[in-house]
Amino acid sequence: MPRTTTAAKTYASARIAIDPVIFTIHDHRLKVFLRQREREPFKGHFELPGGLLLPGETAEETMQRKLRSVFNATISCMQIYTFTTPDRDPRGRTVSISTLALISSTTILDFSGWHDIRKLPDLAFDHLDIISYARNYLREHIQQELLQNILPKRFPLNLLQTTFEIIEQKRYDNRNFRKRMIISETVAETKEHERQVSHRPAVLYRFV
Amino acid sequence: MPRTTTAAKTYASARIAIDPVIFTIHDHRLKVFLRQREREPFKGHFELPGGLLLPGETAEETMQRKLRSVFNATISCMQIYTFTTPDRDPRGRTVSISTLALISSTTILDFSGWHDIRKLPDLAFDHLDIISYARNYLREHIQQELLQNILPKRFPLNLLQTTFEIIEQKRYDNRNFRKRMIISETVAETKEHERQVSHRPAVLYRFV
DNA sequence: GCAAAAGTGTTCATATTACACCCATGT
């Protein structure tokens, strides 16, 4: 039965932010990209390189706009959680759609914005929560689509192994790991090898 | 270097909705709870039993408020995706945080709002997309926490098996299924049995 | 020739699959 009274309920109106958590592996460490805030609130603290949706933009479009401005490349990323605590931004209600992206350290020229996940600086807003959520998500949902982004197109099998080990924080047996990756057809050999390394050059593999 | 010009960018302001996709299993069918819209837009079409966040509410709180108004119970649910297409609601920009919840058909008295997932009526907004997303998510992320909600506290093992079969759309061997559930300690026997069934009464199990 | 990382096989234990009949209850 339709209500006849029009209860003038006031719904929350909010700005919509995307906050990408971008990981790479460098120096055998998992690192996250942050920028330092230049104005209040949280001036001087670090934050995720996100931003607000413009009218007419989807979250995915905002994400690509933001990431292109930092990396000059299209990076595939996935939504992981939407943070809605009413006072998470003191300037006014803002919900944050957080996403997870991985990029290969071989495409990075300047490592100054990259912070070891285990030694994070002071973070603005609830960005520490967002990073923690993303880090757990990554550990628990490691999958080929994500891994393809954190490795170069062609890579030695042992780099794939150390990537797993750093993300999952556990060790694998080298022989068993190689067998498993090859027979499961996750990767296939190419005809290329590493060059100019001061040890036996590794065969390079690719994802199938 | 901080910018000195204050570019008056206009960011999108939006209302925030939660849209729970609530599944149950009834008559050996996966069913979703919908209500019929009583006003425009999409008057007469069916929609998810969601609603808008009030000021001061988190998405989780709105969800519980909405679900309690329908089911008189706290139902655990999880965020799955946030839909942000700018024109998804003709009344004004609204982003929808969709969530997935399961409830046991034993707690349902009236099945009139429940629709077979394979024979859905006309849906309002992008709710068909949301339901499809949730259905795929369920199939791919079937896990104990979710299953506990779709089954009663004590249940016959064969009900657990048919639940898996309906969600995953595949068959299991009865003997192997039972062995696996028991040795993996997913479930444990209780001392209770089914009653008043016209066949051998099943032992009831519980999740560990 | 030595340092450094790449690469390789076998054995054993565990988990998964395939498969067909008897059991307990209500009517």
Added chain:
DNA sequence: ACATGGGTGTAATATGAACACTTTTGC
């Protein structure tokens, strides 16, 4: 006594885990 779903064991196969040495390159 019959209809209905509940309940059980074994053998074959596939998968995962443990384990140590040789190879190729640069210096």
